[in-house]
Amino acid sequence: MNMRRLQVLAWLMISAAIGCTDGRAGVWSQPAGQPQAIALARSLALIDAPAQRVVALSTTAGGALGLRSTPTGRDVVAAAPAPDGSKLYLLTAGHRATLGDSIPDERPRLTAYDDGAGPPIAIDLALTDPLDGLIVDSTGRWAVVYAAGTGSEALVSNPNELVIVDLAAGAARHHTLHSFGGRPQQLTITPLLSLPDGPSQLLIVQSEQEMALLPLDGDPGADAEITVRLDDGGAQRPPPAGIVVDDGEPADTGDARIGIRFQGDRNVMMLQLAPSAGGTAGVLPSVNVADAGGVPTDIAFVRTDGGLRLAALVPAANAAVLIDPATTVTTTVALPAPYQQLSLVTAEAGGTSADVALLWQGGSAGAGVAFWELGQAAGRPFRSIDTVAVGAQVGAVLDVPLAGAALKVLAADSSQTFYVLDLAARTAAPLLTSAPRTKLVVSPIGARVWTFLPGGVALAATDVLTKQVRTLQSDSPIDAVFEIGQSDNDTGRSLIALHEAGNLGATVYDVDAPDDSTRRIYGGLLEEGSDDTR
Amino acid sequence: MTRGRAKRRASLAALPITGAVAIACWCADARADETGAPLANISRSSSPTPASEPDRPPARSLERWQAAMGVRTSVVRDPGLDPFSTGDALAQFSVAVLHTLRAGEGFVPALGLAADVGGSSASARGAGAELSLWRLALVFEPRFVPTSGFYVGARIAPGLLHASATLRDPSTPVALASSYWTSSLDASLAAGARLNPGMGSIGLWLLGDAGYGWAPRRDLTLVPQLPARDASKAGATELGSLSPRGIFGRVSLAVSY
Numbered sequence: 001m002n003m004r005r006l007q008v009l010a011w012l013m014i015s016a017a018i019g020c021t022d023g024r025a026g027v028w029s030q031p032a033g034q035p036q037a038i039a040l041a042r043s044l045a046l047i048d049a050p051a052q053r054v055v056a057l058s059t060t061a062g063g064a065l066g067l068r069s070t071p072t073g074r075d076v077v078a079a080a081p082a083p084d085g086s087k088l089y090l091l092t093a094g095h096r097a098t099l100g101d102s103i104p105d106e107r108p109r110l111t112a113y114d115d116g117a118g119p120p121i122a123i124d125l126a127l128t129d130p131l132d133g134l135i136v137d138s139t140g141r142w143a144v145v146y147a148a149g150t151g152s153e154a155l156v157s158n159p160n161e162l163v164i165v166d167l168a169a170g171a172a173r174h175h176t177l178h179s180f181g182g183r184p185q186q187l188t189i190t191p192l193l194s195l196p197d198g199p200s201q202l203l204i205v206q207s208e209q210e211m212a213l214l215p216l217d218g219d220p221g222a223d224a225e226i227t228v229r230l231d232d233g234g235a236q237r238p239p240p241a242g243i244v245v246d247d248g249e250p251a252d253t254g255d256a257r258i259g260i261r262f263q264g265d266r267n268v269m270m271l272q273l274a275p276s277a278g279g280t281a282g283v284l285p286s287v288n289v290a291d292a293g294g295v296p297t298d299i300a301f302v303r304t305d306g307g308l309r310l311a312a313l314v315p316a317a318n319a320a321v322l323i324d325p326a327t328t329v330t331t332t333v334a335l336p337a338p339y340q341q342l343s344l345v346t347a348e349a350g351g352t353s354a355d356v357a358l359l360w361q362g363g364s365a366g367a368g369v370a371f372w373e374l375g376q377a378a379g380r381p382f383r384s385i386d387t388v389a390v391g392a393q394v395g396a397v398l399d400v401p402l403a404g405a406a407l408k409v410l411a412a413d414s415s416q417t418f419y420v421l422d423l424a425a426r427t428a429a430p431l432l433t434s435a436p437r438t439k440l441v442v443s444p445i446g447a448r449v450w451t452f453l454p455g456g457v458a459l460a461a462t463d464v465l466t467k468q469v470r471t472l473q474s475d476s477p478i479d480a481v482f483e484i485g486q487s488d489n490d491t492g493r494s495l496i497a498l499h500e501a502g503n504l505g506a507t508v509y510d511v512d513a514p515d516d517s518t519r520r521i522y523g524g525l526l527e528e529g530s531d532d533t534r
Numbered sequence: 535m536t537r538g539r540a541k542r543r544a545s546l547a548a549l550p551i552t553g554a555v556a557i558a559c560w561c562a563d564a565r566a567d568e569t570g571a572p573l574a575n576i577s578r579s580s581s582p583t584p585a586s587e588p589d590r591p592p593a594r595s596l597e598r599w600q601a602a603m604g605v606r607t608s609v610v611r612d613p614g615l616d617p618f619s620t621g622d623a624l625a626q627f628s629v630a631v632l633h634t635l636r637a638g639e640g641f642v643p644a645l646g647l648a649a650d651v652g653g654s655s656a657s658a659r660g661a662g663a664e665l666s667l668w669r670l671a672l673v674f675e676p677r678f679v680p681t682s683g684f685y686v687g688a689r690i691a692p693g694l695l696h697a698s699a700t701l702r703d704p705s706t707p708v709a710l711a712s713s714y715w716t717s718s719l720d721a722s723l724a725a726g727a728r729l730n731p732g733m734g735s736i737g738l739w740l741l742g743d744a745g746y747g748w749a750p751r752r753d754l755t756l757v758p759q760l761p762a763r764d765a766s767k768a769g770a771t772e773l774g775s776l777s778p779r780g781i782f783g784r785v786s787l788a789v790s791y
Contacts (some may be wrong), residue, residue: 023611023615023616023619023621024620024621024622025623028616028658028659032659032660050659064769065769135624420610423664475707476707499706500705501704501705502660502661502703502704502705504705505705517767518769521760521768522706522771523701523703523705523706524661524701524705524706525705525769527658527659527661528657528773528774529774
């Protein structure tokens with residue numbers, strides 16, 4: 001073969017090589033990993049970070065699974081759903097392009113993705129460097145973006161800078177906390193409170209050494225922040241472990257209160273947001289500190305026949321303590337077990353003027369749960385404490401948001417049993433599982449409890465009213481279940497059992513008629529539409 | 535479109551021309567090697583003069599059947615190929631049988647059948663993805679034979695294309711698959727050169743053609759491969775759409791008799 005033939009062959013090979021390279025979108029070479037799944041009202045949002053997209057899975061009455069892929073900004077750092085499931089909020093860090101960069105410049109932003117077919121709405125946070133913390137309040141009106149981590153790559157960063165986003169208006173404003181050297185540890189947004197300057201939600205920011213209260217509604221301005229020092233006469237207190245809020249009488253604009261317990265500290269702090277012409281935002285908080293007699297594990301504002309009290313559970317003393325927030329006078333109530341958690345169940349348990357609290361996590365199987373009626377009886381600061389023995393230590397109490405039903409689901413710590421607690425009849429119906437550590441998911445409408453063993457193929461639906469159990473079989477290991485509304489049927493609902501292996505699979509069941517024969521099996525969900533966002 | 539991609543596309547557009555020119559050069563070179571003279575001289579010497587008649591093998595004019603076997607490489611830039619291939623190339627095994635309607639030099643039409651079989655496989659986000667493509671086509675190839683042992687032509691090949699896609703993802707216990715039939719059309723420039731000139735009635739040929747293959751875009755709707763009694767439980771996964779069209783080049787070896 002002479003040189004000319006060699007040249008021809010080389011020419012052919014080079015041409016072929018050019019044609020055979022660099023034609024594939026990069027996403028196909030990146031495994032999907034385990035995307036974060038967030039249930040919305042009528043879809044299940046999967047955050048497919050490698051593909052820079054949100055995949056919304058929706059179902060129809062026939063069990064069909066629809067998939068809608070929407071591009072996201074670069075580098076998703078936080079995600080949160082709207083409380084009503086109508087939106088998904090994604091916080092993205094963006095990208096800072098250098099000269100010659102093939103990726104365009106992109107600023108940090110918060111984007112709202114609609115549960116339906118609406119287009120995403122981006123909210124510019126006016127940030128040059130990203131923040132990585134996001135909370136959305138329980139009313140869905142406000143979001144706060146803050147520095148949750150400590151690893152900012154910015155040359156200079158301000159850990160006390162907050163971006164407060166009015167989600168209804170799509171507008172963001174910046175606020176820097178008055179700091180005495182601390183940085184935000186936990187953020188809480190209260191329900192609407194009656195405050196001297198008018199009703200407003202409060203942003204409560206806990207730092208190591210102080211607590212900041214910031215009215216959100218109206219246009220409070222930068223000076224509206226109320227800072228409360230948490231130190232004890234110069235000695236620093238432990239970080240806050242829990243905060244509770246009470247609005248007091250709705251007509252009274254000066255009786256909103258905040259209760260705080262601290263990590264490993266027997267003292268509890270109570271703040272009353274009293275009106276004062278000289279105070280910030282018309283408020284001058286009055287601070288009271290009381291000794292609970294032991295380290296409290298849970299606190300709550302409760303209404304007793306004697307008025308408002310801060311109830312603190314002190315398991316070390318097998319007791320609860322009622323603290324008068326005005327006088328800090330304490331009343332100890334002996335409990336039958338060292339309960340560590342409480343939640344108010346007044347309306348469901350038939351309470352009237354005084355609250356009823358459900359006590360749980362009693363430290364032993366026999367402790368079960370207890371109903372603590374806070375009305376006064378002769379010679380006692382409470383009306384009654386009724387124990388419902390459930391034969392297992394209750395590790396968690398799950399709400400059942402079923403209209404007209406007064407029910408809770410009691411999850412046992414390590415037992416093969418869970419219970420449906422009837423708050424009105426004060427009975428607990430046991431339901432047995434074949435293995436410990438099963439996962440319980442209460443339906444968003446409260447009609448049933450879904451039970452599955454992560455990694456297993458069995459699934460059960462328990463009707464909370466009739467206690468009827470229907471077991472279902474999956475063909476792939478189940479890692480999570482989500483119940484959502486059907487997109488084409490206002491009253492229909494579907495269960496999506498997710499299989500996280502590979503590119504995510506799903507089995508769809510009709511919630512109203514759960515049956516193995518009508519299940520629909522889907523695989524490779526994150527393969528679908530992977531290329532659309534290129 | 536970026537400047538780099540435009541440049542690359544221009545290079546790709548030149549591929550069929552490149553192939554045709556290369557084959558022509560190869561053949562010319564072969565003839566030159568054989569006679570020790572340039573192609574132009576060969577053409578002159580092969581003109582029908584009484585002096586040259588006795589040199590032509592008499593059996594060659596009867597070689598009207600040709601069976602070819604070779605390799606076809608297509609460049610499919612459609613994103614639908616991305617799950618199944620890390621590049622844009624799609625290689626297929628290619629066979630063809632053609633019959634010329636007359637023998638001799640000059641304009642010689644040929645008809646026949648051709649088949650391409652092949653596919654591609656790749657890891658698509660960690661899952662095994664396979665694509666198989668079969669094509670069966672009628673071939674109409676008008677040829678120009680300037681001299682015995684060499685021809686150029688244009689090939690038109692309408693046909694049927696069968697595509698089969700399979701995805702093996704651990705998220706389901708069975709593979710997801712889809713297949714369909716559709717129409718296809720190839721148009722290419724072809725050239726052939728006999729590798730054993732003057733050596734009996736069976737000819738050995740090197741063939742090449744390059745052109746554009748077209749097939750309509752079709753959705754790839756993959757469903758779990760469940761037994762018939764469970765078919766109602768299979769939900770569909772949409773893997774986009776596939777349009778297996780693009781420029782191609784093919785090199786074959788053929789025998790004629």
